[in-house]
Structures are given as C-alpha cells and as structure tokens.
Amino acid sequence: MIESLWDQLARRLVDALGAQRGELIEVRDEAGNQRLLHAVLLALESVGAEPLVSILPAQQVERLLVTASPDTLATRGRRYAEWLHQVDRSLLLVGAYPNMSQMTDEALHAFGTAYNRLEQIRATRRIPQIIAAIPTIGKAAQLGLSHEDLELRMMPALLVSSNELQTITDQLVPVLNRTSTITISTGPGYELHLRRDDRLWLCDTGRIAVPVGEADPIISYLPSGSVYTTVIAESAEGDLFLPVAGPARAAHLHLNGGRVTQIEAASGAERLLELFDRYESTARRIRYIGIGLNPRLSQPLGWPMVDQHVQGTLRITFGENRYHGGANAVPYQLDFVIGAANLHVDDQLIIDQGRLVVNPLSTVIQ
Known part of the structure; x- marks a missing residue:
C-alpha cells in the first residue's frame, strides 16, 4: 500500500x-x-x-x-x-x-x-x-x-528528519558556544549589541527527549530546525530595524539598558506600543535570540511559527524566558522574524544578509 x-x-x-x-x-x-x-x-x-x-x-x-x-x-x-x-x-x-x-x-x-x-x-x-x-x-x-x-x-x-536537522545543528552549536557576545545588524545605522556570557545555545530538531530531563526543552515545533539562546536582559543596547513588527511596518526599536525605550514606525507604532505595554516593564526585554536552520524552507510565508525556521532567518523574542534559562517572568512573548540580517558572535560572522555561514571563510551550511 x-x-x-x-x-x-x-x-x-x-x-x-x-x-x-x-x-x-x-x-x-x-x-x-x-x-x-x-x-x-x-x-x-x-x-x-x-x-x-x-x-x-x-x-x-x-x-x-x-x-x-x-x-x-x-x-x-x-x-x-x-x-x-x-x-x-x-x-x-x-x-x-x-x-x-x-x-x-x-x-x-x-x-x-x-x-x-x-x-x-x-x-x-x-x-x-x-x-x-x-x-x-x-x-x-x-x-x-x-x-x-x-x-x-x-x-x-x-x-525533514530530526537526524538531518541534528547534523546541521552539530556544525553550528560548537562555534556559537565558544563566544559570549552577539551583534545584530539590520541595516545601515541599525546595530544591536547583547551578551549571553556562559548561557548555552540550545537546539530544536523536532524531537522531544525520552525521558524528558529537567534541563531539556519541553516545547518543539514542526516545521523544525533552529538554535536559540537566552541573553543577559540588561545587556541589550542599540537599534533594531524590523520591516514587519506585529501591527507595525518599517519599525525602529531603540533599546537602552536592556529595554525597548523608543519605537518609531512608518505605520502601526501605537499598536505595537500597546502590545509591549500590555504587561509590566519586563515585557520590553529580549527573551531570546534564535537562528533558523531548516534546509527545506527557502523563503518566509508570512506565518511566524514557520518563518522562524527558514534557514538564515533571525528570530528575536521579547517577554517570558524562564523555561529557556532566563529570568523574564511576564506571561507574554512577542516574536519578530528578520530575513536579511547580519549576525556576529564575538567577531565571527554567522549570518550574512540572511545567508547562514559557519565561519569567516563563508562555508555555507547545506
């Protein structure tokens, strides 16, 4: 059959x-x-x-x-x-x-x-x-x-099998875990600096551990394929440009002392502010940073839970992160997916205009 x-x-x-x-x-x-x-x-x-x-x-x-x-x-x-x-x-x-x-x-x-x-x-x-x-x-x-x-x-x-995604992850995670700083560039004049210090990069390969240990992630997605880390919330400094940010378009977020302190946008800025202000001030703190790795997703669909796994995309999440090793306790999260960013860890290039690379020699993960 x-x-x-x-x-x-x-x-x-x-x-x-x-x-x-x-x-x-x-x-x-x-x-x-x-x-x-x-x-x-x-x-x-x-x-x-x-x-x-x-x-x-x-x-x-x-x-x-x-x-x-x-x-x-x-x-x-x-x-x-x-x-x-x-x-x-x-x-x-x-x-x-x-x-x-x-x-x-x-x-x-x-x-x-x-x-x-x-x-x-x-x-x-x-x-x-x-x-x-x-x-x-x-x-x-x-x-x-x-x-x-x-x-x-x-x-x-x-x-895509969990084993195939694990092979891709195994190439990238050792590189990421040797570093402690993260720099995200989303356009000329838009650069955001963060620290993760000794927090580990975790992976989602579309399989729940058996048995599930205390340190194991308890939520996995399909389509799958990503690595992510929490960051030191107070470390976020700089500017972020988001073509699409929930209800806002062409949004500029300024972060100081780990918090979003100013939002400008071509449209929808007030509605985006309402989302951030729905909960206490820690909702304006970055929850974690994620990198999409799925080799069968080549372009975004406009569906965030899928787009965050497109290979080479960057996900920035604000709000709750206690289940990922962080300290933000608000019952809230807001995901932004960026398709053409640059990402450096320490001085090592990981994403180049939405293209995933393993090292400064630009070896592409296939």
Missing part, C-alpha cells in the same frame, strides 16, 4: 513526540484536517499510546463564541482539566486562526479564561509539547496563497 504524505507526516509527528507504550497523549486538532488527525491517531495506537482528543478548528471556535453564553465559555473544559493532569505528552495541530473581529469582549474574555486555564496546567506540569503548523485551505487563504502552493512549500519542511 502506498503511504500518503499525511501518513508520513503523522509518523513524523509521533516520532517527534517520543510517544511511548502506555502513555496518554493529548491531541489538540485546531487545524481541522481530518485525514491527518486519523493518521495521527492510528500512528499513536500503533506504538501503544492512548490519545486524548480535542477538536477545535477555527470555524468551530467562531461558531462557539457566537452561540455559547459567556458563562458557558468561561467554565468549559473543567472535566478536560482533570484529564489533563494525567497526560504524558501533547500534540497541537495549528491551521487557520479564527476571525475574532466580530466577537464581543465578554465572549473573548470568557473563552480566553478557559483556554488559559488549560495552558497553565500544561506549563505547571511541564507537559512536553509538539506544536505543528499544518497547511490547510483556511490558512492558505489567510496567507494569500493557493492550498496547493502552501502544501508544496511546507510539506518537505515538515518531513
């Missing part, structure tokens, strides 16, 4: 989870791809794991917020929370995002309260999670692409 790409992806997802015989595996389907969901359930059962399934794609969320009362929304998931305390690992399938523009504030707050209650259990229990971006018809429409084009661009990246 010929195995479909969805069957292959299901096996890759279960391998990424490290699902073991007798474990209870949470499967959250927010993508709405029934063929993939059925393949994942079969793959889990085939290794002796038991699935706990939650199906809540974008269209269902939109209908739920219109038809259910705020009281009902706020109390949903109470029994599910009891089951979540028994879960060993979790898989989240992400597709199109729901359109919340027509929802009432009451409904949004109630739904968010229930959703965050479950997220808090996952965080407190340190449940290992695989978060996978799935190319769906709805997501393709949101990105302005055909469904076929989105699948063609994403499926090879989703199916």
Whole structure:
C-alpha cells in the first residue's frame, strides 16, 4: 500500500513526540484536517499510546463564541482539566486562526479564561509539547496563497528528519558556544549589541527527549530546525530595524539598558506600543535570540511559527524566558522574524544578509 504524505507526516509527528507504550497523549486538532488527525491517531495506537482528543478548528471556535453564553465559555473544559493532569505528552495541530473581529469582549474574555486555564496546567506540569503548523485551505487563504502552493512549500519542511536537522545543528552549536557576545545588524545605522556570557545555545530538531530531563526543552515545533539562546536582559543596547513588527511596518526599536525605550514606525507604532505595554516593564526585554536552520524552507510565508525556521532567518523574542534559562517572568512573548540580517558572535560572522555561514571563510551550511 502506498503511504500518503499525511501518513508520513503523522509518523513524523509521533516520532517527534517520543510517544511511548502506555502513555496518554493529548491531541489538540485546531487545524481541522481530518485525514491527518486519523493518521495521527492510528500512528499513536500503533506504538501503544492512548490519545486524548480535542477538536477545535477555527470555524468551530467562531461558531462557539457566537452561540455559547459567556458563562458557558468561561467554565468549559473543567472535566478536560482533570484529564489533563494525567497526560504524558501533547500534540497541537495549528491551521487557520479564527476571525475574532466580530466577537464581543465578554465572549473573548470568557473563552480566553478557559483556554488559559488549560495552558497553565500544561506549563505547571511541564507537559512536553509538539506544536505543528499544518497547511490547510483556511490558512492558505489567510496567507494569500493557493492550498496547493502552501502544501508544496511546507510539506518537505515538515518531513525533514530530526537526524538531518541534528547534523546541521552539530556544525553550528560548537562555534556559537565558544563566544559570549552577539551583534545584530539590520541595516545601515541599525546595530544591536547583547551578551549571553556562559548561557548555552540550545537546539530544536523536532524531537522531544525520552525521558524528558529537567534541563531539556519541553516545547518543539514542526516545521523544525533552529538554535536559540537566552541573553543577559540588561545587556541589550542599540537599534533594531524590523520591516514587519506585529501591527507595525518599517519599525525602529531603540533599546537602552536592556529595554525597548523608543519605537518609531512608518505605520502601526501605537499598536505595537500597546502590545509591549500590555504587561509590566519586563515585557520590553529580549527573551531570546534564535537562528533558523531548516534546509527545506527557502523563503518566509508570512506565518511566524514557520518563518522562524527558514534557514538564515533571525528570530528575536521579547517577554517570558524562564523555561529557556532566563529570568523574564511576564506571561507574554512577542516574536519578530528578520530575513536579511547580519549576525556576529564575538567577531565571527554567522549570518550574512540572511545567508547562514559557519565561519569567516563563508562555508555555507547545506
């Protein structure tokens, strides 16, 4: 029998989870791809794991917020929370995002309260999670692409093996860990200086450790392929240019004493400030720096959770970083992905205009 790409992806997802015989595996389907969901359930059962399934794609969320009362929304998931305390690992399938523009504030707050209650259990229990971006018809429409084009661009990246990504990572991490300073150049006059000192560069190769140790990352993404490090928050000094920064365009962020102190933008500066000011001042501190390594992702899609793994891209994240060895404790993070930056560690060039190099001799990682 010929195995479909969805069957292959299901096996890759279960391998990424490290699902073991007798474990209870949470499967959250927010993508709405029934063929993939059925393949994942079969793959889990085939290794002796038991699935706990939650199906809540974008269209269902939109209908739920219109038809259910705020009281009902706020109390949903109470029994599910009891089951979540028994879960060993979790898989989240992400597709199109729901359109919340027509929802009432009451409904949004109630739904968010229930959703965050479950997220808090996952965080407190340190449940290992695989978060996978799935190319769906709805997501393709949101990105302005055909469904076929989105699948063609994403499926090879989703199916890259953990071993292949580990080989790429093994070339780069020893170089990075011999250094202590980071300099990011995002255009003429835009240079940001940071220190990481002895904090290690970690990697995401799309596989959760078995068993998961206290020092092991508990969240991995598909498509995968990145290295990242926390930084000394107070060390960030300089300027950052971001063509796209959430709601802002052509944004200039000035950092002093480790904090974003000034934002200018061609448009959307006030909305970006609102995002930063939603929480206490530590939300303006850099959480960590990441480098994309996936060899099957050649250009961004406009989907941040995918774009951060494009080989040669740079990710800068603000906010919460305690689970990555840092000290920022705000319940918040904001990712910015830059596609044409320069990155130096000490005096060694790592990224040259979005092109990943291993050393000053410009040996390209293939």
